[in-house]
Amino acid sequence: MVRENTLSDFAAIRRRSVGGHIAGALAVALVTGVAGAQPEAGDEGVAEESRFGITLGADVTNAYFFRGIRQETTGFILQPYADVSLEVFRAEDATLSVKAGMWNSYHGTSTGSSTGDSFIKHWYEADIYAGFGLATGEWAFDLRYIWYTSPNDAFGTVDEIDFSVAYDDTEHLGAWALKPAVTLATELGSNAADGARKGTYLQVGVSPGFSIDEGALEGVAVTFPAAVGLSLSNYYEGTGGENDAFGFASIGVKVSVPIPTDPTWGSWTASAGVQVLFLGDAAETLNRGDTTEVIGTVGVSATF
DSSP states (O other), X not given: OOOOOOOOOHHHHHHOOOTTOOOOTXXXXXXXXXXXXXXXXXXXXXXXXXXXXXXXXXXXXXXXXXXXXXXXXSSOEEEEEEEEEEEEEEOSSEEEEEEEEEEEEEESSOTTOOOOOTTGGGEEEEEEEEEEEEEETTEEEEEEEEEEEOTTOXXXXXXXXXXXXXXXXXXHHGGGOOOOEEEEEEEESXXXXXXXXXXXXXXXXXXXXXXXXXXXXTTOEEEOOEEEEEEEESSSBOTTSOBOSEEEEEEEEEEEEEEOOOGGGOEEEEEEEEEEEEEOHHHHHHTTTOOEEEEEEEEEEEEO
């Protein structure tokens, strides 16, 4: 088992972190609270911002790798997701949120299916997660418990606890901001993503970029996410069961374009991106000996 095309992104951790993919990550990848001054109830002409948020979206991709581990590289791949969050505490410079969500991967090819049901056999993965998010100043923290499940029985359920930290360095570096993020994940339960032993995973990433503030392209954002996935303990296992420290590295480009809509229908965004994966020895073995992969993804999302 493995999941989403993982790329590090500060906004993803603050608003909808989904199991370490870019998802990628995380896919990869729910915290709706934005640190900083909030509108006060009673301010003339200003309504207090809602404490409840929901994000819906779907991506279509040509290949599905989870933290560098091959899941599917042929056929149609649709990855819809939904997450909700509720701010339970709000201060001038911090918000604390509870969150829950689901991420899915539905394949035209019945990847690893052990069922004959005509719909379920294509439903390769359904990830359910719940946790907390804290946004304060330039920092965002995310703690979540994730159940990686397979409706078509391609793999056994993997339990994992993730902790992510992201830092928005825009105020200090301006246009050169890197927006670094770190994720630490530990497998629990009886199953592992790779090999027989439960492992501990570390991902370090950056997501520099820019946005266009005027003209016909106003609101368009371009980012250049890059990440490295490492095994601290048995997350990537070699052919002899040994720990393979280097899992993968990735670089990419993503363009996000706002979709004009009535604000009462939420905020809609279309996106397209390309990601290049460079695989370590264990991930290369699972990818039929190929050391690099190019992944293209298009998607749409809406936040309410």
